[in-house]
Amino acid sequence: MKWLFLAIGIVLLVSAASDLLWTTLWVEGGAGPLTSRLMAWTWRVFRRVCRQNSRALALAGPVIFVLTLLVWITLLWGGWTLVFAGGESTVIDTMNRGPISWSDRLYFAGYTMFTLGNGDFVPREGIWQFVTVLATGSGMLVVTLTVSYTLSVLDAVTQKRSFASGVTGLGTHSNALVRTAWDGEGFSGLDLPLDTYVSQLNTLTSNHKAYPVLHYFYSQRAEQSPVVAIAALDEALTIFCFGISKEYRPNNVIVTNARSSVQSYLETLHSAFIHPADEAPPPPDLGPLRESGLPTTTNEAFLAELETLTNRRRTLLGLINSDARQWPSSEIPPEEAENG
Numbered sequence: 001m002k003w004l005f006l007a008i009g010i011v012l013l014v015s016a017a018s019d020l021l022w023t024t025l026w027v028e029g030g031a032g033p034l035t036s037r038l039m040a041w042t043w044r045v046f047r048r049v050c051r052q053n054s055r056a057l058a059l060a061g062p063v064i065f066v067l068t069l070l071v072w073i074t075l076l077w078g079g080w081t082l083v084f085a086g087g088e089s090t091v092i093d094t095m096n097r098g099p100i101s102w103s104d105r106l107y108f109a110g111y112t113m114f115t116l117g118n119g120d121f122v123p124r125e126g127i128w129q130f131v132t133v134l135a136t137g138s139g140m141l142v143v144t145l146t147v148s149y150t151l152s153v154l155d156a157v158t159q160k161r162s163f164a165s166g167v168t169g170l171g172t173h174s175n176a177l178v179r180t181a182w183d184g185e186g187f188s189g190l191d192l193p194l195d196t197y198v199s200q201l202n203t204l205t206s207n208h209k210a211y212p213v214l215h216y217f218y219s220q221r222a223e224q225s226p227v228v229a230i231a232a233l234d235e236a237l238t239i240f241c242f243g244i245s246k247e248y249r250p251n252n253v254i255v256t257n258a259r260s261s262v263q264s265y266l267e268t269l270h271s272a273f274i275h276p277a278d279e280a281p282p283p284p285d286l287g288p289l290r291e292s293g294l295p296t297t298t299n300e301a302f303l304a305e306l307e308t309l310t311n312r313r314r315t316l317l318g319l320i321n322s323d324a325r326q327w328p329s330s331e332i333p334p335e336e337a338e339n340g
Helices: 003-025 033-050 060-085 102-113 127-168 174-181 188-210 212-216 226-243 252-266 287-291 299-307 310-322 334-339
Strands: 091-093 121-123
Touching: 003 033, 003 060, 003 127, 033 060, 033 212, 060 102, 060 127, 060 212, 091 102, 102 121, 102 127, 121 127, 127 188, 127 212, 127 226, 174 226, 174 287, 188 212, 188 226, 188 252, 226 252, 226 299, 226 310, 252 310, 299 310
Parallel strands: none
Antiparallel strands: 091 121
16 A cells, blocks of 8 residues: 555645635635645635726636635545555456556546546456446536536626616716616615615625635726625715615615625625725715705714725725725716726
């Protein structure tokens, strides 16, 4: 027995299997330790190389996803190769072509995992026959889990872009959202769309917990970016709560529920190694809303309330920065925000 090969092979197999099962089956666990670091490092490389090139950054999500699958397959394939190399005469050449080489072991481990069943190599009788069965089972497990995981991730990507388009359809920044919701007398028409956004955001939060790779699927267009939509929506909710005169504010229950949903989403960011910004973003300007006839509070009272939300707004800005976006300020033209 070659114990070193056997030990390294088992370590690789355990690492790959645990990371695979952690990432694909543990809904609340986020990504596995290998996968989470691979995703974060690859995204940093894309950010450094591509900078603000939105077309190139849009490739990050698919590339990270494919790299994750390749890492799982490579670790399992290499692990089984080393395990079969750890014993004496574990693989038999039925065609008697000479001593078993490393390429033969690699070939045998690969076609055993992916059940090709060519038959030119077979395991030695005894325990190695059962080891071969385990290798075949691990290959089938990888294929099954990765196919279902891929379909789920693609569906979640579509859902998050749908949410973003719905929010930014009412406005690409907080003032625009508030102005659109104002009907001249109040915000009575806000309840239904806000309730829809809450439902979609809760689904998005659950998807991000189950599939952390979603953080890295970048949208070329800012209006299809969930991080921009969430930042604009939360700033609008802040204006509803503290920037509008009390008697004109929308339904407090629905607004509070929406703010809670945003907070739940922000709590998923630690799995993507996203940290709050050093400073809070610039406060929303109530002046344009006041000029449009909306009943706003005083600037002093609004800014005093914003002080209590500094950590929350810093987290939102950190999310925007991590996604290579610009803060959805009313002073930034939509076309500039899209290019960012």
